[in-house]
Amino acid sequence: MSISSIEAKIKGIEEEKNKATEGHLGMLKAKLAKYKKELLDLSAGGGPGGSSGGDGFGVRATGDARVGLVGFPSVGKSTLLQKLTGVDSKAADYEFTTLTCIPGNFQYKGCDVQLLDLPGIIEGAAEGRGRGRQVIGVARTCGLILIMLDASKPLQHKKIIEEELEGFGIRLNKKPPKIKIKKLEKGPVNIIKIVKQTHLDDQLITKLCKEFRYNSAEVTIRQDATMDDLIDALEGNRIYIPCLYVLSKIDKISIEELTMLSKIPHVIPISGKDEWNMQELLEEIWKELKMIRVYTKPKGQIPDLDDPVILSKDKCTIEDFCLKIHKRLAEEFNYAWVWGTSAKFNPQKVGKNHKLDDEDVVQIVKK
Template sequence: MGAVYFSHTKDHFFSPEIGRFQMSSIQEQIQEVEDEIRKTQYNKATSHHIGRLKAKIARMRDEIEKKASAKGGGEGYSVRKSGDGTVTLVGFPSVGKSTLLNKVTGAKSEVGAYEFTTLTVVPGVLEHKGATIQFLDVPGLVKGASSGRGRGKEVISVIRNSDMVIFLLDVFQPKHYEVLMDELYQAGIRVDEVPPDVNIKRKDRGGIEINSTIDLDLDEETIKAVLDEYKIHNAHVLIRENITVDQLIDVVLGNRSYVCSLTVVNKVDLAYPQLIEECRKLYPKSIFISAHEGINIENLKDAIYDCLGFIRVYLKPQGQPADMEEPLIVMSGTNIGQICDRLHRDFRRKFRYAQIWGQSAKHPGQRVGLEHVMEDEDVLTIIIQK
């Protein structure tokens, strides 16, 4: 038998060959594997071992999430997405989320100078540059939220279904940002990332076949070790970008949520200029506001619109001129099928074809199908069955 790795906890051990822990709970197992990763020096010889350990941690966390969902674990927050995009305000308790929501949207979210004022999700609507943006104020996140502390599971479920998060920081406690990012990462939310360009197609036999279009830092042994952890023994793997082992695990799990973000520092009206400058050095791309005094709110609205990546699509009824006055506002990457869903519940079912004029068309009036992705200022005609 190969090497056995001992932890600091008495009588607990992990063997790569045996692949099991003698421990009382999944959380303890996760801690044990994390300790093992910390004490293992990273090099080419140990990379596949560390990759397997990371995959094991991700699998166990996924098990915890599934068990928590099966048990229910309390009353969840049910919020139906609406508008052209959904933004969730994320921050520690009492950083000013409710005040900002009220200032931006006119919603009635309770405001108080004490923690956990917001106990449910409070929605609001921002109308800006022709876009209707849904704003959600959720209870403040705290350290340990990804494990359920402070209604964390319910709050994170709302964030997972958002298109964008605003990290709202208190100018007096700016380092909360790292905690918030870590909690979202542990919960499977990838901030300002895109899904890795990797395709894993399972097959009945033939083992693991790996192909890539570029040079990879990951070696074949590490990739196979990660797949083996998830009992994938026969598959064709196509990799089109240089990924990390963590990104490979994300692809295998297939349940990650990808959102864009803005970092906003609040309460600048109360801070000395020197403190504000220190915060600017920490977060040079952040927006500094006072939700209470309304300072810099219009710039924030513009930044939200830009971050969501909206595009304009002009609708052209068949045989008639296009309506160039009131475009349909959709998010970048939207395809014709999604536009059909938005216009009318029967449009996708009755769809015959569409015609496109603009940047995404190979030629004016090109016929396309439901999967065609729109670009900014395209003109669109949808032809349906009568």
């Protein structure tokens, strides 16, 4: 199926949603999710990795973490990139300045962060307007999204950008639904509800499962799930990414307006031009990336506190630490001494599966 025909089907379903009953709405949402997945697969770049070729979107990942800057044109993304990384992204006071994905890197607490200034996203990315699909493709590869909002019109832009990202399977500041779906070779759709369901009945659950070709399945639901939760679980390709809303150009609004807008969850107000509140932004980026610093200690020497090994909190075992330094170190590993909050006592002798905490000190003993 071509991109244009998929887009036509999406438009038709969107129009039909407005007059649908609850059960019918669920089926329309399921079909919409399937078509949008096809559209993402067929779009420029072929999917989650972003496009290839010479348009600047096939940027190689570098550093310890990747952060994407998303926003409407002329909200200050290029200025922020320049202030944090020193990279000139052709900042100017007119729209659509940035035509390609511009990368830059900055250091914070020993962590090397790649920051990507993505071209201005505009309403209608799902229909192929602007470079929206390419922006979304690269955004799916990031560990954190910064949505930049102009302080003079933040809520309008926030809603539009969130809808564009949601439409392509990016879930901001959300956790995956506690729904497990196991496909079976035969039998009906068996539904196991650990908690009471107030949004879904068995008939709708079964219909949605069959729409995604789970004709025989075991569905275990461990939360009061919505229709969207179940569709996300059935689709199975959702990306759950933390997000900060960077409120730029705060020098152009009143204190009263700033106080009100600062109450929005995950909002960091800044002025890139005047470098207001940049330190708080860096600290929030560090927290959301969930990285830890681990220091090495050669035998008989003091710890090297100037060059930490950066690990993710999701992958922070002694084995991960060894592999980050060199594969051979993991192969020659015998045991390790650990000082810090992850140790029961200092030092503690540990194996490969020991999980490290931020600012632990590690000494590896080889075989």
